[in-house]
Amino acid sequence: xxxxxxxxxxxxxxxxxxRLAALAIGLTLAEAALPSPIPGVKPGLANIxxxxxxxxxxWRAAAWVSGLRVLAGAxxxxxxxxxxxxxxxxxxxxxxxxxALARYLPSQHFGPISLxxxxxxxxxxxxxxxxxxxxxxxxAIIGLLPVFAAAALIFGAVxxxxxxxxxxxxxxxxxxxxxS
Amino acid sequence: xxxxxxxxxxLAGTGLVITLALYAWGxxxxxxxxxxxxxxxxxxxxxxxxxxxxxxxxxGPTRIEIEPGRARxxxxxxxxxxxxxxxxxxxxxQAALCLPNQVSLEIRGRTVAYDTLGY
Numbered sequence: 001x002x003x004x005x006x007x008x009x010x011x012x013x014x015x016x017x018x019r020l021a022a023l024a025i026g027l028t029l030a031e032a033a034l035p036s037p038i039p040g041v042k043p044g045l046a047n048i049x050x051x052x053x054x055x056x057x058x059w060r061a062a063a064w065v066s067g068l069r070v071l072a073g074a075x076x077x078x079x080x081x082x083x084x085x086x087x088x089x090x091x092x093x094x095x096x097x098x099x100a101l102a103r104y105l106p107s108q109h110f111g112p113i114s115l116x117x118x119x120x121x122x123x124x125x126x127x128x129x130x131x132x133x134x135x136x137x138x139x140a141i142i143g144l145l146p147v148f149a150a151a152a153l154i155f156g157a158v159x160x161x162x163x164x165x166x167x168x169x170x171x172x173x174x175x176x177x178x179x180s
Numbered sequence: 181x182x183x184x185x186x187x188x189x190x191l192a193g194t195g196l197v198i199t200l201a202l203y204a205w206g207x208x209x210x211x212x213x214x215x216x217x218x219x220x221x222x223x224x225x226x227x228x229x230x231x232x233x234x235x236x237x238x239x240g241p242t243r244i245e246i247e248p249g250r251a252r253x254x255x256x257x258x259x260x261x262x263x264x265x266x267x268x269x270x271x272x273x274q275a276a277l278c279l280p281n282q283v284s285l286e287i288r289g290r291t292v293a294y295d296t297l298g299y
Binding site for chain 1: 181182183184185186188189190193194196197200201203204205209248249
């Protein structure tokens with residue numbers, strides 16, 4: 001019996017995506033420890049990383065980071081394939097689709113804050129659409145819509161400001177992204 | 181840091197939140213459905229599940245459709261079809277009367293708008 005060795009070549013791109021995804025996963029875990037009044041209302045700190053990747057590397061890399069974040073975050077939190085995982089995945093998918101369109105907005109008028117708010121609305125929209133269709137069919141979810149939308153607006157704006165600050169900062173985080 | 185479009189997006193987002201709040205919390209959304217035939221209550225049911233109820237009146241069967249958060253008269257043998265044309269009812273106190281088939285559909289919420297209604 002021969003042992004064959006299969007080698008997967010790892011490119012610099014792979015390493016960069018893995019490093020950024022690890023950052024996003026770390027933020028997801030930290031966030032899971034925060035108490036939340038309503039399940040689903042979260043700051044979405046990992047989206048800061050996704051947005052930075054989108055603006056500095058590109059949409060494909062952002063999609064990878066976001067997908068890995070959802071998958072690995074769920075494995076680490078023990079919620080893989082649980083309802084929360086599917087909600088998270090649906091949110092990430094719609095958010096990425098929104099960003100795929102929103103990145104073509106003229107950048108002299110629409111900065112990271114716009115992208116972040118739109119992505120946050122995409123996130124909550126995808127989650128609520130799946131929840132309304134699958135978990136809570138009926139009118140039950142309608143009463144919570146404004147709460148989720150307000151949370152998306154506030155956290156989206158705050159995250160957007162963070163992204164804008166990080167992009168404007170001449171030091172560390174910027175260079176790490178570009179060098180790595 | 182803040183660009184013109186960002187302000188626009190934030191304003192539009194605020195508008196969306198307000199619209200949703202008015203839609204979800206404004207008014208009194210119905211919770212139960214009361215179906216009457218010839219003045220007597222034949223069915224009181226929740227406005228949470230999808231159901232189809234058929235009630236017979238002097239002219240024939242009236243078909244009432246209930247969906248999460250709304251209800252309507254889908255088919256009725258009355259000549260002018262006024263209750264069918266009313267479409268979906270969602271708010272507490274709304275009612276559809278099918279005459280002369282003597283069937284009525286009423287939506288009730290947490291608070292009852294009227295003690296009684298005489299037709």
